[in-house]
Amino acid sequence: MKKEKKYFLSPGHNACSGCGQLSAVQAVMRGLNKDTIIANATGCLEVTTTAYPESAWGLPWIHSLFENAAAVASGILASLKKRGDKKTKVIVQAGDGGTFDIGLGLISGMWERGENILYICYDTESYSNTGIQASGATPYGSSTTTTPSGKQSIGSTQNKKDMLAIALAHNVKYVAQSVAGFPTDITNKVKKALTISGPAYIQILSPCIPGWNIDYGDAATMGKLAVKTGLYPLLEYENGQLIHSSITKNFKAEPVENYLKKQGRFKHLKATDIKAISQIAAYNISKYKI
Amino acid sequence: MNKTNKQKNKQILEGSRAIALTIKNIAPDVISAYPITPQTHIVEDLAKFKAEGEANYEYIRAESEFAAASIVLGAIAAGSRAYSATSSQGLLLMTEVLYNISGMRLPLVITCANRAISAPINIWNDHSDAMALKDSGFMQFFAENHQEAVYQHILAYKVAEKLNIPVMVNIDGFILTHSYEEVTIPSRSEIKKYLPAFKPSVGTYLDPKYPVTLGGFYSPKYYRQTREDLFKDMQKALLEIKKEWKALSTTFNYKNQGTGLVEFTGSKKATTIIIALGSVAGTIKEVIKNNNNVSLLKITSFRPFPAIEINRLTNFAKNIIVIDKAISLGNAGPLGIEVQAALRDKKKNIKNYIAGLGGSDITEKQIAKMINSANKKSDKVIFNI
Numbered sequence: 001m002k003k004e005k006k007y008f009l010s011p012g013h014n015a016c017s018g019c020g021q022l023s024a025v026q027a028v029m030r031g032l033n034k035d036t037i038i039a040n041a042t043g044c045l046e047v048t049t050t051a052y053p054e055s056a057w058g059l060p061w062i063h064s065l066f067e068n069a070a071a072v073a074s075g076i077l078a079s080l081k082k083r084g085d086k087k088t089k090v091i092v093q094a095g096d097g098g099t100f101d102i103g104l105g106l107i108s109g110m111w112e113r114g115e116n117i118l119y120i121c122y123d124t125e126s127y128s129n130t131g132i133q134a135s136g137a138t139p140y141g142s143s144t145t146t147t148p149s150g151k152q153s154i155g156s157t158q159n160k161k162d163m164l165a166i167a168l169a170h171n172v173k174y175v176a177q178s179v180a181g182f183p184t185d186i187t188n189k190v191k192k193a194l195t196i197s198g199p200a201y202i203q204i205l206s207p208c209i210p211g212w213n214i215d216y217g218d219a220a221t222m223g224k225l226a227v228k229t230g231l232y233p234l235l236e237y238e239n240g241q242l243i244h245s246s247i248t249k250n251f252k253a254e255p256v257e258n259y260l261k262k263q264g265r266f267k268h269l270k271a272t273d274i275k276a277i278s279q280i281a282a283y284n285i286s287k288y289k290i
Numbered sequence: 291m292n293k294t295n296k297q298k299n300k301q302i303l304e305g306s307r308a309i310a311l312t313i314k315n316i317a318p319d320v321i322s323a324y325p326i327t328p329q330t331h332i333v334e335d336l337a338k339f340k341a342e343g344e345a346n347y348e349y350i351r352a353e354s355e356f357a358a359a360s361i362v363l364g365a366i367a368a369g370s371r372a373y374s375a376t377s378s379q380g381l382l383l384m385t386e387v388l389y390n391i392s393g394m395r396l397p398l399v400i401t402c403a404n405r406a407i408s409a410p411i412n413i414w415n416d417h418s419d420a421m422a423l424k425d426s427g428f429m430q431f432f433a434e435n436h437q438e439a440v441y442q443h444i445l446a447y448k449v450a451e452k453l454n455i456p457v458m459v460n461i462d463g464f465i466l467t468h469s470y471e472e473v474t475i476p477s478r479s480e481i482k483k484y485l486p487a488f489k490p491s492v493g494t495y496l497d498p499k500y501p502v503t504l505g506g507f508y509s510p511k512y513y514r515q516t517r518e519d520l521f522k523d524m525q526k527a528l529l530e531i532k533k534e535w536k537a538l539s540t541t542f543n544y545k546n547q548g549t550g551l552v553e554f555t556g557s558k559k560a561t562t563i564i565i566a567l568g569s570v571a572g573t574i575k576e577v578i579k580n581n582n583n584v585s586l587l588k589i590t591s592f593r594p595f596p597a598i599e600i601n602r603l604t605n606f607a608k609n610i611i612v613i614d615k616a617i618s619l620g621n622a623g624p625l626g627i628e629v630q631a632a633l634r635d636k637k638k639n640i641k642n643y644i645a646g647l648g649g650s651d652i653t654e655k656q657i658a659k660m661i662n663s664a665n666k667k668s669d670k671v672i673f674n675i
Contacts, residue, residue: 034498034501035498036498037368037496037498039364046505046506046507047507050503050505050506050507051506051507051509052506052507052508052509052512053512055503055506057501057503058501059498059501060496060497060498060500060501060502061496061501061502061503061504062364062367062496062503062504062505063504063505063506064360064363064364064367064387064390064394064505065360065386065387065390067356068356068357068360068363068387071352071356071357071358071360071361071363071364072360072361072363072364072367073364074322074350074357074360074361074364075320075322075350075360075361075362075363075364075365075366075367075368075372076364076365076367076368076496077364078319078320078322078348078350078361078364078365078370079319079320079348079364079365079366079368079369079370080368081348082319082320082347082348082370083319083369083370088498105353105354105357106353106354106356106357106360108353109352109353109354109357112353113350113351
């Protein structure tokens with residue numbers, strides 16, 4: 001009998017139709033081999049793939065808490081080391097809330113220990129699982145349920161935390177940024193990260209259908225537009241050096257309006273607000289140009 | 291073992307060192323901890339053993355107790371035996387993870403060097419920390435002295451790994467951690483005979499050969515079943531602790547009057563029985579040694595709680611004195627509440643003393659005073675002795 005193709009994440013999950021994160025996860029899985037253990041933080045990914053007694057995972061997978069996936073991964077790695085297993089890779093998967101906010105201290109500890117763990121952050125730019133509250137990854141001007149837009153509010157007044165810089169400050173050997181919408185880029189970065197000895201961090205913009213208030217078919221388009229506007233460039237650092245960027249000398253940015261106007265979370269923004277956001281894109285373009 | 295060897299094994303050791311040496315001989319695969327007084331000497335010693343090449347566990351320096359608990363969680367989930375130790379604020383910071391560990395049925399053993407909880411900040415001994423975790427799904431043992439602490443740690447791994455329920459061994463901060471006593475540390479090979487290597491069954495831990503999903507999302511009907519299962523297994527632990535303590539006492543030739551759950555000292559027909567946890571039992575024994583009317587019922591396993599033993603052993607007594615080194619604010623001492631519940635069908639005069647908070651001494655004089663006023667009318671919860 002012919003064997004069915006083995007998925008590390010089977011198609012049986014119950015995420016929203018068109019979920020940007022789940023498509024990014026599939027791209028990550030294509031970069032892994034079977035000798036992998038995953039430590040997952042609490043969030044959409046855990047909830048939508050592990051409703052007991054079922055599981056969509058074809059790899060050994062553990063979820064403990066919201067904020068401790070990095071430390072759980074350290075424990076797994078210590079266990080593998082003790083038994084002399086040098087082959088098995090340890091991966092962390094978490095959302096932006098678990099990464100930028102509540103789990104940050106434990107991520108710092110893991111990076112400080114210099115452990116050979118690949119940490120993947122699926123960045124939906126809000127606490128999607130609990131109902132789209134603002135996180136440290138929420139960009140300026142975004143309306144969330146805890147930073148709602150209103151007569152006296154433009155939504156989030158804070159800028160997105162620079163997690164890549166935090167990773168680089170820890171001398172993380174491999175730091176990369178990608179987006180759902182460029183799956184091959186994601187897969188290639190995962191494969192590359194796994195060849196590096198030492199900590200690696202990949203942050204993937206993962207458009208959230210209800211959170212961003214976008215059409216079901218638009219997650220990939222939004223990811224691509226985030227790159228094309230310069231708001232979320234594809235980046236790759238090795239040993240602290242920027243080695244690849246989607247912002248090259250010939251980069252011609254699309255106007256940020258093209259990205260913002262398709263998303264309900266930004267629909268309240270006025271021209272002056274959009275101008276402020278275009279300055280963020282301009283800053284990125286100068287910072288990440290190679 | 292001949293007499294010469296036996297004497298050679300007796301050493302005068304600091305309590306923390308006795309525990310560290312025992313843990314070394316139990317040979318966990320992974321240790322992770324974070325410093326906090328009065329627990330620090332244990333994890334310092336364990337780090338030193340590793341540094342000197344006397345131990346080959348992985349020792350992971352954590353950036354908080356929360357991380358340390360998470361690290362040992364991950365290690366056990368991947369099939370390793372693990373250890374951590376903490377106190378007071380550290381235990382509270384670990385709390386979310388500890389509930390997770392018991393819920394995931396991971397057989398962790400931790401030492402809690404018992405210390406008061408802030409505010410106000412205080413580094414000395416009481417049982418406020420352990421009592422805050424009494425509903426966490428950890429078994430909780432309390433040691434009177436160094437030797438009992440040593441054997442309780444060995445017992446802890448045995449029952450934890452048999453039942454997949456974690457254990458917290460409680461030792462009074464400073465009183466036991468920083469004091470010196472004569473103690474025998476069983477060797478690695480002796481321990482191995484009693485406690486085999488940790489081998490979780492295939493398909494229960496993280497292994498690429500048998501991919502499993504641990505810590506999935508449980509809907510109401512599955513969630514409630516896990517709590518019921520843990521409750522029932524905790525009841526089974528009452529029998530398992532007794533059985534294993536007996537086997538341990540024989541294996542290590544450890545002469546003691548305990549059952550693993552409780553230890554009774556004095557006449558079974560005494561009119562007054564004192565019930566207490568931990569090192570204060572030593573002081574109580576000194577006070578009652580020539581008094582046939584007063585006996586001591588030392589609780590060595592607070593979780594699971596030995597209600598049947600308490601009922602049986604207090605059968606003849608009129609007066610029960612419960613000494614608590616903690617207070618459940620809004621009610622009474624935690625041990626007092628449990629004893630009241632265990633004896634609810636009996637007509638006993640139960641007095642609950644709240645003593646030793648924040649390291650205040652519990653003196654022989656105070657205990658004598660408790661005994662003398664056992665018959666007299668007073669409040670049920672008494673702070674001033």
